[in-house]
Amino acid sequence: MDTKEILKKVRKIEIKTRRLSDHVFSGEYHTSFKGRGMTFSEVRQYQFGDDVRAIDWNVTARYNEPYVKVFEEERELTMMLMVDVSGSENFGSQQYLKREIITEIAATLAFSATQNNDKIGLILFTDQIELYIPPKKGKSHVLRIIRELIEFTPQSKRTHLGQALQFLSATQKKKAIVFVISDFLCPDDYEKPLKIASKKHDVTGFRIYDPREAELPNLGIVETLDAETGQIAIIDTGTAIVRQRYAALYREKVARFKELFSRCGAGTVQSRVDESYVTRLLSYFKARA
Numbered sequence: 001m002d003t004k005e006i007l008k009k010v011r012k013i014e015i016k017t018r019r020l021s022d023h024v025f026s027g028e029y030h031t032s033f034k035g036r037g038m039t040f041s042e043v044r045q046y047q048f049g050d051d052v053r054a055i056d057w058n059v060t061a062r063y064n065e066p067y068v069k070v071f072e073e074e075r076e077l078t079m080m081l082m083v084d085v086s087g088s089e090n091f092g093s094q095q096y097l098k099r100e101i102i103t104e105i106a107a108t109l110a111f112s113a114t115q116n117n118d119k120i121g122l123i124l125f126t127d128q129i130e131l132y133i134p135p136k137k138g139k140s141h142v143l144r145i146i147r148e149l150i151e152f153t154p155q156s157k158r159t160h161l162g163q164a165l166q167f168l169s170a171t172q173k174k175k176a177i178v179f180v181i182s183d184f185l186c187p188d189d190y191e192k193p194l195k196i197a198s199k200k201h202d203v204t205g206f207r208i209y210d211p212r213e214a215e216l217p218n219l220g221i222v223e224t225l226d227a228e229t230g231q232i233a234i235i236d237t238g239t240a241i242v243r244q245r246y247a248a249l250y251r252e253k254v255a256r257f258k259e260l261f262s263r264c265g266a267g268t269v270q271s272r273v274d275e276s277y278v279t280r281l282l283s284y285f286k287a288r289a
């Protein structure tokens with residue numbers, strides 16, 4: 001993909017996702033993710049219903065009538081986008097690949113954070129840290145993130161979420177809003193680093209999946225390729241027990257993802273590539289609020 005084509009794709013994603021973040025998500029995002037605390041703003045005259053604990057007694061004594069302190073939320077936050085770029089994200093049986101939808105979701109979240117003047121950082125991971133962009137503010141920074149999501153070519157095809165979470169904890173010292181965007185078709189050995197990360201940060205796992213991954217079609221004997229390991233296998237999809245075992249293993253993997261995140265105090269969102277991730281995100285934000 002040449003530079004002109006990349007810029008065209010960046011612009012297309014910017015227009016679509018910025019419109020979403022401007023008109024749909026910015027308010028919900030602000031409500032869902034609170035600032036680090038409250039900071040003093042001003043004093044004003046007491047009004048019926050105000051908390052008496054907020055009365056500023058020094059100002060009240062000076063003017064001989066009650067005044068209260070007004071506090072504002074200290075809004076500046078940091079959002080870290082942790083994006084899985086392993087081989088399985090390049091699968092798609094519908095109109096889009098999982099990686100394309102993941103790019104849109106990450107861009108929408110980034111623009112929502114920018115609307116609230118928050119910093120945004122990016123971690124692209126496989127079974128290693130492929131790319132780290134430290135948190136920073138501004139539209140140009142978000143556009144750089146989108147460009148990397150579109151054109152970046154990872155060195156590995158495998159997945160190791162635990163290692164990525166360890167990297168997050170090591171590099172991000174202050175509390176951050178963290179979205180881990182992946183299909184979570186990876187080994188379930190990330191519970192400990194997820195628990196550590198969730199104690200410090202506000203973590204959400206956003207699972208993107210393709211409907212074809214949930215069950216095998218009856219196509220007879222087929223040759224399959226594992227996108228992450230490169231392993232080739234011959235499978236008889238015409239056998240009902242084979243299809244049933246595959247579906248059961250998939251359901252187990254999904255249940256494990258939800259269980260681990262819930263146990264560690266982290267949130268979860270799930271969206272199929274052929275349905276509206278906008279609806280899923282809005283529901284999640286409203287449930288949090």
